[in-house]
Amino acid sequence: MPHSIFRRLVSLGSDGDGDANDANEVRTDGGTATATGEGTTRSDQSDRSLLDSEFVRSLPFWLPPALLMGLFVYGAIGWNAVISLTEWSGFGSPDYGDLDFSMYEQMLGDPTFVVAARNTVVLLVVFTVLSLAVGLLLAILVDRDIRYENTLRTIYLLPMSLSFVVTAIFWAWMYNPEIGLINVVLRGVGLDFLANDWISDPSTKLGAVIFALMWQFSGYCMVVYLAGLRAIPNDQFEAARIDGASTLRMYRRVIIPQLRASTMSAAVVLMVFALKAFDFLFVLFGDTPGPSTDILATMMFREAFSSSNWAYGAAIATVLFLLALVVIGPYLYVQYQRGDL
């Protein structure tokens, strides 16, 4: 209904314009009947095809945001890519006349970059898989009509609302080898041999960071999965029960396969976060976390803002952006094929 009203308004407007044109033409050239007729039909047609097209009428709705996004997001990304092709460092201005891929070549020969890229991928994969698994487990448990469901849900989700600065400092205390809760508990239950210097032993450093991030993000996965579980009709649970499926089998065969969409969307959010898990590391270790935990995001900051190698930093940023595209690309493609986009 609003659509047709809009359409009528537009056609009214164009009629009005047509009339005005008529009047003008009549006045200027003295006005023969044919000229007037021709003018009217021409302007009518062009008005109609231009103003009636959905494209023009939708312009006000998508053009301003597209322009703003284009300038401030995609423009900035494009500019960053251009800077990565220069040799810019220090306080000079970039020389755009001499663009080449030397920064990317330097990157491939830089052991720090290789280590950081490896850590980034490890963090991405392990953190995402763990968070999804824990989130799914929590969601299934919370979904089983337990008491205090809302309270528990809030408790699990709460870490997500904390700032990474807070959780980083909090986990630095948890991991303290002398007074940290983790080692104290391990010693308390007689597992002294497991007690470790978690965030300075290079073999556990990255694992400790991943665990802390998982603690923070599994609550988010739980909420996403919970929504997915609630969308599955109760009939299917009952049908599976009647067919004699065990609980484990029911979830494995009937329920979890239907959670693919939830998994997809949660995984994309987690992976993109993992790519830029900068603040957590920066608070714990500063801009130089050491080879066992250095990720591309911290390396990018270090090169750009500590050493003023702007072009090199921009090149690392471009690589990060491409990685993010690799993560998001398949998701968008699947959504597009399903017609959700």
Add this chain to the structure above:
Amino acid sequence: MNDEHNDSGLSRRTYLRLSGLASVGMAGLAGCSGGGDGEGTTESGGEETTDAGGEETSGESTEQSGGSRNALELVHWWTAGGEQDALNALLEGFREEYPDVEITNNPAPGGAGSALDTVVKNRVLNQNPPSTFQIWPGKALTQYVEGNVLNDIGDSVWSQEMRDAYRQGVQDLAQPAGNYVAVPLNIHRLNNLFYNTSVVESAGVDPSSISDPGALLEAMKTVDSETDAVPMAHQVQAPWSSVQLWETIFLGYNGADAYQSAIVEGNVADHEDAVRQSLQTLKDYHEYFNDDAGSVSWDQANSKVVNGNAAFIHQGDWAAGQYKAASGFEYESDWNMVPFPGTESMYSVVTDSFVFPKNNPSPEATRKFLSYCGTVDAQERFNPVKGSIPPRTDVPTDPFGPFLQSQIEDFKNSETQPPTIAHGTAVTPDVHGNVDEAFASFNEQWNVDSAYQALANAFPN
């Protein structure tokens, strides 16, 4: 209705494609125009630079702008308790001296300038610098000097009277390219070995008799066997503490000339044995660090000395601020300090300075402020509160406590004032970053060979 839709309407996917095209186009445009802008501002920046560069023209522009843009915007990282009090004392003195100058205090908190660096670099690149900002002098200024973004203040600020009062080592730091661009305001000493008197006494160790970094290792062994305390408090969460300990060990073994050649001039390979020896010593020390060195910050490590849980700590003399704040922990009776073994004749200088960026929003106020920072009055107000000593040698020592008075005495008697890597004065930020990476790795693996290689590769030549 349906027919019309097919005739004139575009499908939703076409929209997507079109808007995609539009945004790609915009991206291209933005890239181009951004580039154009960059060049444009550089040109105009160049013109402004020449204007502000000459002393007389900058005077003119001040007169033109009049009192309206007179506010002095001050960017610094002194936001922690004692530091903030020190800055306020300085600003109070400045207001008394120049009541007409309005001050915009714009701190960028973050230890050792981690946040300030980002803020200032962005603003300088955008030709919109603050009136003055805090920065380590020496080679930390290299990029600023090479980028030609700082005014020469040799004539306007560095009067003959000031030059006579500053020690040579500090004046060198103020002129990284041969002309004065910075005014050092305070000096912290880096080559200190602080200790908890009662712990050291119960171990039967006399710190003043330790002759070199190797002998310190023996002393730590004694502490380890004789007491329950940790021999040396340290932090390896971030690399800088290990960097400064290593460079001090290097100084202790090899002296200031070798340090100058190996580090300031970057010939690490010529001093391979010396570099390896000091790395090995640091590795040996690490056996005697607190177990939680990887999970604590330097002040948490330092509090172990206060609590009597650790015997020694190597830190800059900002660590003494914590001892002063601790109740019932008195200089000489509870804690004391000796120069790091082997560095008795040296005063490793960690200093903060203020500079005069070009395109200055308030040239006259900035000149006044920098001149004020170089005066006895400013340094007498600021340093006792900050816990540092004045770079001028003629500041009355009465307001300083007994510890700082003895530091001032050491400074006056010091033969050399070597710069430091960890606090930016000895190496360019690029090299500093590489050295930090080398020690972040050394803190994890304690591998002398790979750390030596990383250090040898850290320098450009």
